[in-house]
Amino acid sequence: MxxxxxxxxxxxxxxxxxxxxxxxxxxxxxxxxxxxxxxxxxxxxxxxxxxxxxxVDSFATSSSGALVVGQWTDAQTGQMTAKSFASLNYVSNSLASLTNIQLDSVVLELGVAFTYGDTTNTFALNVHRLTRPLVSERTYYTTSTADYETKPFLQTTIGPQSVTGTPVIRLRFPDALAQSFYSKIVSGEINDETTLANYIPGFAFVTPSTTNCFRGILNSRNSAATGIRLYYHSTEPTSTGTAPASQNILFTTNSVYFTQLSNNRTGTPLSALRSxxxxxxxxxxxxxxxxxxxxxxxxxxxxxxxxxxxxxxxxxxxxxxxxxxxxxxxxxxxxxxxxxxxxxxxxxxxxxxxxxxxxxxxxxxxxxxxxxxxxxxxxxxxxxxxxxxxxxxxxxxxxxxxxxxxxxxxxxxxxxxxxxxxxxxxxxxxxxxxxxxxxxxxxxxxxx
Known part of the structure; x- marks a missing residue:
């Protein structure tokens, strides 16, 4: 602070x-x-x-427990844009030692902490891959930034809604990418933070929407709703003859993350504010x-x-x-x-x-x-x-x-x-x- x-x-x-x-x-x-x-x-x-x-001041957001994405445009004050960035945490698992298992899906899950602004219109969310991992020893501020790929690899549109409780935004990985990620986990090629970061350095969360709305994403250590969740099941028949239950592993995003806030007052009466x-x-x-x-x-x-x-x-x-x-x-x-x-x-x-x-x-x-x-x-x-x-x-x-x-x-x-x-x-x-x-x-x- x-x-x-x-x-x-x-x-x-x-x-x-x-x-x-x-x-x-x-x-x-x-x-x-x-x-x-x-x-x-x-x-x-x-x-x-x-x-x-x-x-104007900068604030540390790399320990805020949340991510924010959205924008606000006003004829008097200009535009404020929020982008968020997060790296993945590796979670120890036994998939490499298991046999007779099959992939169901890989889903990026984002728990919505709050919504501020207009929820009567749709809200578009683009997820880009970072070009390099975030640095765990660094403190990131509202003025910090990180490079990411131009083309989003995951996209979704959230419809008009009345936000209650803790809804979860789910973005399913394309089948080919999901299978590739699963194969590298099962083979042991991805086995720690470094090998995971080499495959997916992290994410940038951006909105192309012009709706005046911000979405807050849960990212605290006690949240089990934000990260990549890998769903799989056993192919072994059960003793009762029922279908095997689906199991999952969550690779969270709550270790290194931050939110960037940028402002543009060009063309507004407040553009005269310079000092x-x-x-x-x-x-x-x-x-x-x-x-x-x-x-x-x-x-x-x-x-x-x-x-x-x-x-x-x-x-x-x-x-x-x-x-x-x-x-x-x-x-x-x-x-x-x-x-x-x-x-x-x-x-x-x-x-x-x-x-x-x-x-x-x-x-x-x-x-x-x-x-x-x-x-x-x-x-x-x-x-x-x-x-x-x-x-x-x-x-x-x-x-x-x-x-x-x-x-x-x-x-x-x-x-x-x-x-x-x-x-x-x-x-x-x-x-x-x-x-x-x-x-x-x-x-x-x-x-x-």
Whole structure:
């Protein structure tokens, strides 16, 4: 895990998720004004400027326990493509010592861990052979690559589906290739990792589909669903006269593997992002901004006039302050779930994290927010709501500098960033968007 991610995670270790409260604490200001003369005044016209910034990093995926293949194309953010690469593990077996056995089939089995995106269209999967094995001593990152043959040797198309449970994609070897592989196992020509790699160095998993969809493939050591499975049976008659049961051996792909993520923003408004100091206003991207770790995109928020609005007479303090952020999403059935939790950080002009924004009324916890949704009505009402009462009090009183804020995904402090998190994304509306607006709501305590 990269240094930035660890730093961000450590900032949140002592924090907890807070739920915004619009009624606030009516004790604010009681030491200044008689409680009977207090008035809570709502304000939701604070200017919020949003933009998308570039924070590119590479992540080790050679120990992620999964592979991902797919692509996502968006007119605003460009294209993100995921390819995966894996070598085979040799499994000790007794086939060379057996007699009277017969090959049934050889099948490449891929257990589907998750599907992210559009499952209403078909999804094509091409499997290419690597030109050389992956190196077991090497750490592979999202920016790594490996050479593979141009022509796929296995292909399949997955139909529209509702993915439940742990489905398995099966690609049967052509008969000639299956027989060749079986013969080399039985003859003992393939008898260890090296001889297996000489015959099949490994696989590259690629999709030619233009559907916005990613497929996650199980590849952890406790998974028995990913690898080459050789099916065979005995030709000896059984004592009961029934047909001999089929047996199998699985050559897994869970030793050396990785996922590559590549991005192309050419021709999009975000093509202007070339360095960490760059920012593209949400007004140039259909009044939206973006968070996608795999694409290196995060959202920057600025409150340029927070110290300039007129405070009411007898101002005593902020009763409550919340930042409301709304994903641009039509329904819960689109299988593109936003991040579970977002976090706020103060940043500098280079969009580098300085510190976590203090949350709640006490400021003792980091400002984080869970994704909350309600679809009891005809339209989806979903938001992230940050309690920033303490921070806004300090900001309005001039006790802290008015720095830009970074709105980004908050990884689990214990488990870190997963491969699924890397391909996940969320589109956020800005203050000018007709629906799904970003806004700051203040509830000020003042005297009557």
């Amino acid at each position: 990269m240094r930035t991610l660890w730093y961000a995670g450590l900032l949140l270790l002592t924090g907890f998720i807070v739920v915004a409260c619009q009624s606030g604490d009516l004790n604010v200001g009681q030491s200044v004004i008689n409680p009977q003369g207090l008035l809570v005044q709502p304000i939701d016209t604070i200017t919020v400027q949003a933009s998308t910034v570039l924070r 960490r100091s760059d920012a593209v206003s949400s007004r140039l991207t259909d009044n939206t901004s973006f968070i996608s770790w795999g694409a290196g995109l995060q959202t920057r928020i600025e409150l340029p006039y927070i110290n300039q609005f007129a405070l009411p007479a007898n101002y005593a303090g902020i009763n409550s302050a919340v930042l409301v952020v709304s994903p641009v999403r039509n329904s819960l059935r689109d299988n593109t779930a936003p991040f579970t939790t977002l976090a706020l950080y103060e940043i500098n002009s280079q969009n580098e994290i300085i510190t976590a924004v203090p949350g709640a009324a006490s400021g003792l916890a980091a400002a984080t927010a869970n994704y909350i949704y309600d679809q009891s009505q005809l339209t989806l009402n979903d938001t992230y709501t940050f309690d920033v009462t303490y921070y806004m009090n300090q900001l309005i009183r001039g006790r802290v500098p008015n720095r830009p804020l970074l709105l980004t995904f908050s990884p689990d402090p214990q488990n870190g960033l997963s491969l699924q998190n890397l391909i996940q994304r969320v589109t956020l509306g800005n203050q000018q968007r007709p629906n799904d607006q970003m806004k700051v709501q203040l509830y000020l305590t003042s005297g009557l």
